[in-house]
Amino acid sequence: MNIRNDPTHPDDAAAGIEVTPEFERFTQRNDIFTRAFWDDSIRSAKTDAFFASYRMEATPRRGDGFGQRDFALRNASWLISDVITNRGAEDGKREGFQAPIANDTPVAPEQVPVDDPTAMSAEVKRIAQFFGADLCGITDLDTRWLYESRVDTRDLSAAPNDLPEGLTHVIVLGHEMEEDLVATYPSALAGAATGREYSHEAAVVMQLAAYIRNLGYEATASMNDTGLVIPFAVKAGLGEYARNQMVITPEFGPRLRFSKIFTNLPLTHDAPKPQGVRAFCDICTKCADACPVKALPFGPPEVTNDSPSSIKGVRKWTSDAAKCFGFWAKLSSDCAICMRVCPFNRDFRKWQHRMWLKLALSPARKIALWMDRKRGGRVKPAAWWARQG
Ligand code: SF4
Ligand code: SF4
Known part of the structure; x- marks a missing residue:
């Protein structure tokens, strides 16, 4: 796929995306999880x-939230995702992470005609919900956010990041993480909130892609592979980028994962919906304050061109990925303290949180921040187990 010479895009201002002339597409070999295999630093x-802790025989056992059943639940929650990611190992394709998910069904030889792409977009969203997605938005295939190359997991070399020709749209799906588990970060138990959604999203994204192929169109299912999902999610109007490196949505705040489908099914696009999260993050540093290794920035968004694990030529809040992953390694589990403490980590299906959201996105945001001052504390993992009866 060719990238335009001009690295800007008409949606950029609305999406809060600022790209500079130094822009370079991201090379997946440089993501921190891949560097943890080839970069001695x-x-x-x-x-x-x-x-290794994702295998039970290598699981450390120490304290509340890090005992055998915490790791047992976390590792079980990843199971379906693992089945998908491991099946292409012989070809160096870690599907869903370092290669797109392979098609299990061919494209139907006959194409259902699509006379009304707006109606088809509504249908796709309905089917996404039917399969279990919590959010769905659609945007154009903006090639800036595709990886320059993917990783061949046999030797960790750069491999071509190929997609079928002629794909034009990206369907972005959001998958809510369990609120009560997220409240127990940091713990191995909390990692079950992450693993369950990866397993869940693998099923949802594969089934929706299969539906589109059954209609006679190309559809490539994707999780963390192939491209950066955050800019696609923002462009698809699902939320806004925040200081904690996450997309804040009006439904679940930052408490979700995203997957995506690249397709040529005729569809219309959603528009970015800036609502004021950026202005809130400007007055809030709860995530940066709470980060145990101070991996999050305190100042305004910046262009960082000197860190291999962050994209070059984009003005944004950027974490120190090495510090962050160092903490994950120390825990033997993922960390999302910066998700847990975020004032937007609420269930906006409840009216009282919707009232708070209105305030947070208004010029009275400082009052909303003050109202949040006692929220976001860690719940003991033992309390989660006790609640389950
Ligand atoms: S995930 Fe944890 S270590 Fe990483 S930036 Fe967030 S709070 Fe810090
Ligand atoms: S904790 Fe505050 S600064 Fe961090 S992402 Fe949430 S709202 Fe923004």
Whole structure:
């Protein structure tokens, strides 16, 4: 796929995206999880132990939230995702993470005619919900956010990041993480909120892609592979980018994962919906304050061109990925303290949180921040287990 010479896009202002002339597409080999296998400045006995802890025989056991049943639940929650990611290992394709998910069904030889792309977009959203997606938005295939190359997991070399020709749209799906589990970060138990959604999203994204192929159109299912999902989610109007490196949505705040489908099914696009999260993050540093290793920035968004694990030429809040992953390795589990403490980490289906959201997105945002001052504390993992009866 060719990238335009001009690195800007008409949606950029509305999406809050600022790209500079130094822009370069991201090389997936440089993501921190891949560097943990080939870059000696990242790799250590602790990072090896982190990955090993996803197998029960290598699981450390220590304290509330890090006992055998915490790891047992977390590792079980990843199971379906693992089945998908492991099936292409012989070809160096870690599907869903370092290669797109392979098609299990062919494109139907006959194409259902689509006379009304707006109606088809509504249908896709309805079917996404039917399969279990919590959010769905549609945007154009903006090639800036595709990886320059993917990773061949056999030797960790750069491999071509190929997609079928002629794809034009990206369907972005959001998958809510369980609120009560997220409240227990940091813990191995909390990692079950992440694993369950990866397993869940693998099923949802594969089924929706299969539906589109059954209609006679190309559809490539994707999780963290192939491209950066955050800019696609923002462009598809699902939420806004925030200081904690997450997309804040009006439904679940930052408490969700995203997957995507690249397709040529005729569809219309959603528009970015800036509502004021950026202005709120400007007055709030709860995530940066709470980060145990101070991996999040306190100041305004910046262009960072000197860190291999962050995209070059984009003005944004950027974490220190090495510090962040170092903490994950120490825990032997993922961390999302910065998700847990975020004032937007609420269930906006409840009216009282919708009232708070109105305030947070208004010029009275400082009052909303003050009202949040006692929220976001860690719930003991034992309390989660006790609640389950
Ligand atoms: S995930 Fe944890 S370590 Fe990483 S930036 Fe967030 S709070 Fe810090
Ligand atoms: S904790 Fe505050 S600064 Fe951080 S992402 Fe949430 S609202 Fe923004």
